[in-house]
Amino acid sequence: MADGARVVARALVYVVVGGVALVVIATVGSVLGPMVALDIATPAMAAWWTVFTAVAVQGIPFLLLGTVVSAAIGAFVPERVFRRVLPKNPALAVPVAGAAGAVLPGCECASVPVADSLMRRGVAPAAALAFLLSAPAINPVVLVATSIAFPGNPAMVGARFVASLATAVVMGWLWVRFGRDEWLPTRRTPEVGAGAATGGWRGFRDGLQHDFLHAGGFLVLGAAAAATFNILVPRSLLDVFTGSPWLSVLLLAVLAVVLCVCSEADAFVAASLTGFSPTARLAFMVVGPMVDLKLIALQAGTFGRAFAVRFSAVTWVVAVVSSGVVGWWLL
Numbered sequence: 002m003a004d005g006a007r008v009v010a011r012a013l014v015y016v017v018v019g020g021v022a023l024v025v026i027a028t029v030g031s032v033l034g035p036m037v038a039l040d041i042a043t044p045a046m047a048a049w050w051t052v053f054t055a056v057a058v059q060g061i062p063f064l065l066l067g068t069v070v071s072a073a074i075g076a077f078v079p080e081r082v083f084r085r086v087l088p089k090n091p092a093l094a095v096p097v098a099g100a101a102g103a104v105l106p107g108c109e110c111a112s113v114p115v116a117d118s119l120m121r122r123g124v125a126p127a128a129a130l131a132f133l134l135s136a137p138a139i140n141p142v143v144l145v146a147t148s149i150a151f152p153g154n155p156a157m158v159g160a161r162f163v164a165s166l167a168t169a170v171v172m173g174w175l176w177v178r179f180g181r182d183e184w185l186p187t188r189r190t191p192e193v194g195a196g197a198a199t200g201g202w203r204g205f206r207d208g209l210q211h212d213f214l215h216a217g218g219f220l221v222l223g224a225a226a227a228a229t230f231n232i233l234v235p236r237s238l239l240d241v242f243t244g245s246p247w248l249s250v251l252l253l254a255v256l257a258v259v260l261c262v263c264s265e266a267d268a269f270v271a272a273s274l275t276g277f278s279p280t281a282r283l284a285f286m287v288v289g290p291m292v293d294l295k296l297i298a299l300q301a302g303t304f305g306r307a308f309a310v311r312f313s314a315v316t317w318v319v320a321v322v323s324s325g326v327v328g329w330w331l332l
Contacts (some may be wrong), residue, residue: 045232051229057221059242065213070115073205091125095173099129099166102135113134113299126185130219131173137264137290138165147286157279162269164287164327168320175315186305212321249281250328254321257289258297264290280328288320 087094102112116133120126137143139162151157253274258268267289273283290296292313301309 045228049228049232052232054223058313060073069209070118077205087124087128090173090175091127094125094128095131095177096170098124099131099135099173101168101191102132102137102169103139103141113296113303116301120185126180126182127173127176130176130312131169134172134291135166135169138169138287143264143268147268150272157283160283160327160331161286163331164283164291164320164323167327168287168291168316168323171319171323172312172316175319184305184308185310186308246278246280250321250325251283252276252315253281253285254288257285258293258317260293273286278328279323279332282323283328283332285323287324288317291320292317 008013087097110135115136116129119129119132144158144162147158147161148155253271260270267286271285274282274285297309297313304312
């Protein structure tokens with residue numbers, strides 16, 4: 002009992018103190034970074050640092066949430082639980098897993114480690130990937146934020162829910178039909194996976210350390226890529242596309258990838274893009290939580306670069322088509 006209590010206390014220290022320290026460091030950096038950059042270089046570098054730290058600060062708490070859930074699943078949830086909850090047929094498990102994404106109040110940073118843990122626990126990849134896509138897009142926090150960003154427009158909330166869930170389910174079914182096991186790395190078993198060697202609280206602590214440090218590096222890379230795009234692409238180039246309804250949909254779908262806006266905040270960004278059609282703004286909100294640079298980086302670090310490239314490309318196409326169809330139908 003004494004050893005267990007020490008392990009629990011140590012795990013809580015890692016989670017609370019480590020997470021708070023990272024947020025404080027990132028916040029202080031976001032305040033001081035632009036001033037330092039202005040002193041040593043140019044306003045462009047200051048702007049780059051501001052965007053970079055904003056993406057990182059948004060992502061770190063939810064990444065921590067995801068790794069906590071992932072470590073808890075690996076350490077405490079037996080495989081038989083998933084066998085009982087999900088249908089044995091992967092095609093039937095996909096919509097169940099997609100709908101289950103509504104219960105995790107997190108962003109895309111949290112969904113990747115959770116989906117990885119689900120696969121390690123024996124969940125079919127198609128179902129885990131459907132959950133990965135739906136969790137950051139249809140959870141209650143995101144839907145409430147969307148309703149606040151678009152007051153008096155419940156159709157936009159419904160359209161986002163329908164288009165996002167449809168994209169997640171279609172991608173799961175596409176994996177059932179066309180996915181190959183070799184596109185994913187050899188799945189770690191509970192005996193050799195991070196944090197699962199001993200199980201219990203000690204396994205939870207080890208899994209949390211491994212997954213958070215591993216995924217955090219790729220979050221930083223994605224934030225840096227998003228900041229670079231914001232600095233290099235002139236706004237005048239973006240204005241060229243606003244006159245065409247379909248080009249504007251494609252433009253905002255591309256911007257959703259490179260801006261790396263957290264799913265809890267992207268509705269407010271979309272609402273501010275008043276020069277674009279409702280369908281284009283819907284595409285921005287559907288694509289962003291499923292395909293953005295930091296998410297691609299996290300997927301590449303977790304599942305491999307070959308998987309991330311294929312999966313992200315197809316997801317982008319399905320999300321754009323789903324947004325177009327649902328936007329035409331509901332908006």
